[in-house]
Amino acid sequence: MLINQVGSILKIGLFVIFFGSALNASAQKKGDSGKDDESAKETSKDSVSKDYKDYDKLLEKGTISKGVFSLIKSENDYYFEIADSLFQREFLLVNKISQVPLALNESGLNKGMNYENKLITFHLDSLAKIIWVKTHKPMVSSPEGDAITLSVKDNFGESIIEKFDIESYNPKTHAPLIKVNKVFNGKEKSFNDVLNNIGLGGSVKSDLSYIEAIKTFPENIVVKSQLTTTVSEGGPNMYITLGVTSNIVLLPKVPMQPRYLDKRVGFFTEKHWFFNDQQQAMKEQELITRWRMEPKPEDVERYLNGELVEPKDPIVYYIDPATPKQWRSYIIAGVKDWQVAFEQAGFKNAITAKEPDANDKDFDVDDVRYSVITYAASPKSNAMGPSVVDPRSGEIIEADIIWWHNVMTSLQSWMRIQTGPIDEKSRANVFDDNHMGEAIRFVSSHEVGHTFGLKHNMGSSYSFPVDSLRSKTFTDKMGGTSPSIMDYARYNYVAQPEDNVTTITPKIGVYDKYAIQWGYQWFKNRDQEELALKALVDSHNNDPLYFYGEQQPYKNTIDPRSQSEDLGDNAMLAGTYGLMNLKRVSDNLEKWTYKEGEDYYNTGKLYMGVIGQWQMYNTHVMNNVGGVYLNITNHGDGKESYAPVPYELQKEAISYLNKNVFTIPEWLLFNPVLKRTYAIKDSPLGPFEYTPYTLSREVQYSVLYELLGDERLLRLVEAELFNPQEEPRYTVQNLFSDLREHIFNKTIRSKSLTILERMTQKNYVDVLLIDLQKMMEKTTTNTLVGLDRIAETNFCMVAINEEKQARNINYRSLRRVSEVATYKRQELQNVLDLLEKKKNKGDKNTKAHYNDLINRIKNTLKY
Known part of the structure; x- marks a missing residue:
């Protein structure tokens, strides 16, 4: 293809x-x-x-x-x-x-x-x-x-x-x-x-x-x-x-004089190798990518005395003439929102955005003399902010923000699903220009941040207590959902209608200002620069508002603090509030998408978006299980580099999943809207309609498959070795016990099972069977069965692919001789023992179900 x-x-x-x-x-x-x-x-x-x-x-x-x-x-x-x-x-x-x-x-x-x-x-x-x-x-x-x-x-x-x-x-x-x-x-x-x-x-x-x-x-x-x-x-x-x-x-x-990375601040970098005669080993450092920003010669002393001065060469962005006129002012505003950050670095009027001179015959959006926000007519819903860099120093020569026309479809979906319950303007089929314009302004600011050299800071939103996001006073003061607009903290899905929260969109935050100061403050010489920048980072090193969390692969998130799309410091509490709002959206699917004479395509799309949001909350919660806080540490700072997620939080995460995933939320997946439309997802082959039973099986299975993945369980095993006598660690045995007691609760009580309860038990057993079989094969590749990301929520295509996993930690080698195989085999035996005792309990469908599971397990365990 x-x-x-x-x-x-x-x-x-x-x-x-x-x-x-x-x-x-x-x-x-x-x-x-x-x-x-x-x-x-x-x-x-x-x-x-x-x-x-x-x-x-x-x-x-x-x-x-x-x-x-x-x-x-x-x-x-x-x-x-x-x-x-x-x-x-x-x-x-x-x-x-x-x-x-x-x-x-x-x-x-x-x-x-x-x-x-x-x-x-x-x-x-x-x-x-x-x-x-x-x-x-x-x-x-x-x-x-x-x-x-x-x-x-x-x-x-x-x-x-x-x-x-x-x-x-x-x-x-x-x-x-x-x-x-x-x-x-x-x-x-x-x-x-x-x-x-x-x-x-x-x-x-x-x-x-x-x-x-x-x-x-x-x-x-x-x-x-x-x-x-x-x-x-x-x-x-x-x-x-x-x-x-x-x-x-x-x-x-x-x-340009390069600036060397401090890993506690998130900048794009390029590696550089240094050799000299005095070394005993080559020195490797990373040069950050940044614009050459310096005061004019006549302003140097004023700058060093703390006065705001205009830079010798301000950064100028041009708006593609192909950009629809109603959005230009919002895109420009998104660029200029960064002025306050550059002022913290000592420069005023450092950046601007404008439309090109119509009389400039040489203007060309592809000419590197111009940094352009290019507007792309495309069905793709995305945006990205790469730059062209002088490879010798990390100096950004020119920026290219690509703005796909259909990014507005993602913006509308996010706002409808995440803020519709608390913001009436976000419920319409078509937003008014001002409401959409403010969303465009947010995306503009985010993408422009990448063109200054800033990477995603997925850990920033973790610094806000979840309940604080329900406070109008707090959100008005802090300006949105996160201390950094470079996080993927979209909109405030935590706030409830009665909270009267109105600041629901991400803004330039304290981390952004600090990062720009670190990257762009000018110094006369290298020695002065190194001392001042280290002191700046050290002074904020223990303040959670300035925490930098690397972007991690969606399929292999180790540190649950640094996740895409999450809010606050407790995914379980945030997800609980989020579900309360999702229930409100699901009750209004037809009402919010109603348009006389049209079919139910948009209703089905919104329905799938709601299910995708639910699945996103599930992922945020699941990553606490077997999670490890990865801290960037230096000698003398007293911090731990690796800290397993506390026992209580992991226990809380499993409780959330048992309640909201391994008990299928019928209000969501068997919603009355099914009389009109199934959940719809677009594909290159056209819209796909997902039946509720199929969707329930696939989504639930995908959560179980990832939850019981070998690497997650190996992280739990590793955690047992960290000071086991000082504090309790959540173990693999705890995980299996908590899941089994919930999923087989009615079996334990000799009750008949509904079709959805039988489905959950089948999913649980099948994941264990498949995992055990694969572990014994000579392979290191796990293929996820079921749906992938059913909600298409990412933008920043380039930035995502640029930001490789910074911490490559090996948990997976020699899995066949690890404790994981033993635990999974024992859990199958535990389930088998229970089923043998209860196989004659319940109605005929329940009995048939038990016999089926018994045969599957025995075939795998070679009875």
């Missing part, structure tokens, strides 16, 4: 992965002919005199434009004239999507996405009349004069990616001229390997591809191309033409 072929597009637009210093740019002292470049230049004037006439002929047929490279267009050919001073200077090659056909649009590939970046240098070989193009990853540095620097140069050299024959020379400057068509029209992949980078593969059909235009500016060149390929999906070839834009950006001779 085409959608699978372009699946790797989730990796596009990520921050550049090459980092370091400008050292390697000067490491290449020899030309590829084996002679010094300087020596070659001495002979170049005499050797090229006969080629000057070719230059004049090109000018007769074409036009010339001045810029970083002078550009000559002669008929359908394009030539770069490269000044001597630009050889061995470092350039960043930035490739973006500028146009896609429908097939790729449906797969999530859209205009504005940055899919490939690389650092390149041009090298002149005058004798061979060739210009070589090389690339390297500048993530390594060492001091000039150290002996090891000789080894660094030899072990981290440049690689040749392209060569150009010199076509002619400028008779006045002697600058060589190269024809560049081949690297932009699809014949060569050296400058633009779009098909492999977006996951399609294959080759460009050169006869159906061409260069649209090239423009040159003082510090960059912009190349527009149309590239065509064909894709087969088992039938006739499908022709795919992509519009792409390539930027060649001249980087500063002196990179």
Whole structure:
């Protein structure tokens, strides 16, 4: 399927992965002919005199434009004239999507996405009349004069990616001229390997591809191309033409002073390796990604004295002209909301957003001179905020926020489900412009935060007590649902109608201001910077409002404090309040979606959204079981790096799941709305309608499967080894006992079972059977049976994929010889013993059910 072929597009637009210093740019002292470049230049004037006439002929047929490279267009050919001073200077090659056909649009590939970046240098070989193009990853540095620097140069050299024959020379400057068509029209992949980078593969059909235009500016060149390929999906070839834009950006001779990561603050980073003669081991550090923000020379003393000053180069975002007019002011407001954070770093008027000048003929959303919030016409419901980074220092050069039109569908769903009970404006089929506009403003602020270098802070919302979210005074004072807008703390689903809470949308919070201060406060020298920044973090290290919690994989959440979509410091209490509001929404499904003459599609969609919200609460609660608080610790701070979730909280979590999952909430899954519509989920094949019994089985099974997963149980086993005599630990035996006593409660009491109770017992036994069988296989892959995320709630596609799990902790090795297999086998035996005693109790359906379970367990245990 085409959608699978372009699946790797989730990796596009990520921050550049090459980092370091400008050292390697000067490491290449020899030309590829084996002679010094300087020596070659001495002979170049005499050797090229006969080629000057070719230059004049090109000018007769074409036009010339001045810029970083002078550009000559002669008929359908394009030539770069490269000044001597630009050889061995470092350039960043930035490739973006500028146009896609429908097939790729449906797969999530859209205009504005940055899919490939690389650092390149041009090298002149005058004798061979060739210009070589090389690339390297500048993530390594060492001091000039150290002996090891000789080894660094030899072990981290440049690689040749392209060569150009010199076509002619400028008779006045002697600058060589190269024809560049081949690297932009699809014949060569050296400058633009779009098909492999977006996951399609294959080759460009050169006869159906061409260069649209090239423009040159003082510090960059912009190349527009149309590239065509064909894709087969088992039938006739499908022709795919992509519009792409390539930027060649001249980087500063002196990179920005990098700032090194403190893991207690969440910034995107790139790794850098440092070598020197005094080391006993290479030093590895991470450079944060940030804009170059510094005071004007005349304002330095005022800045250092604590006065707010305007930065030398403010950050400017442009609104895509394709953006509907009614949303532009809200998107701009979302950008400007960050002013207060930069003021804490000492800068006023540091950021702004505006619409482009209609008279600027050179404005192009894909030109790296402009940071643009690009509006994508697409059915995708998403937004993301990547940036283009100078790989030598972490300096953000330009930001690209992609705003998919249909993100408003997610916003409406979140607000309806999470705040409809307390906010009448959120109940409508269509929101008024102001209500939707304020939601757009929130998303704008969140995505802009990523373009400042900020990662998600999924642990921020944990600092608010759950009951405080029901306080109008507290929420008005703190401004929303979390101390950070970079959390996924969407809307206040905890507050009840009687609480009269009105501040329900996330805002720029105290953590955001602190993080921007840490990343952007300017210092005169490195020593002063390191001391001041460490002191800043240390001063807030024990304040929960400034807690930073790394984003974790949805399927492998270890620390329950840092979860997507959760609120407050107790998932069980938050979920309980959330369910009270979900009951209100479920009672109004038809009323809130009613529109005369329309079918029940929107009702079914809202119904599925409510079920998805319920399942989200279940996941938040479940991750407390076997959870471990992962703290970022330093020598001397007295903190524990690993702290198992307290016994009482894990016990409370299982109690919640027993009550709200392993007892199916009939008000939700067997709602009267089923007379009109089933729950509906969209798919590439069209809407799918889920019957209530099927949906109940699948959702409940998925919770049990994840709850009893090997890694979770192994974490419980590990926790028993931590000071077992000092405090109680929730154990695997506790888990199985608490579940069994609830799920088999009526069996223990010799009562007949309803069909839903029989379903739960079957799910429980089947999960144990499947888990045990898989554990004995030679495999480490667990496939979740049942529904995946039934509520599509994430945005920030790029940020999510950029933020890999920071803490890679191995719990899973040698599972077959761990205690988990013993516990699961024993639990099956416990259930079997109970069923053997009770197999003749209850009605005929209950007895048949018991006999079925007995046979399944015996077959697995090899009786």
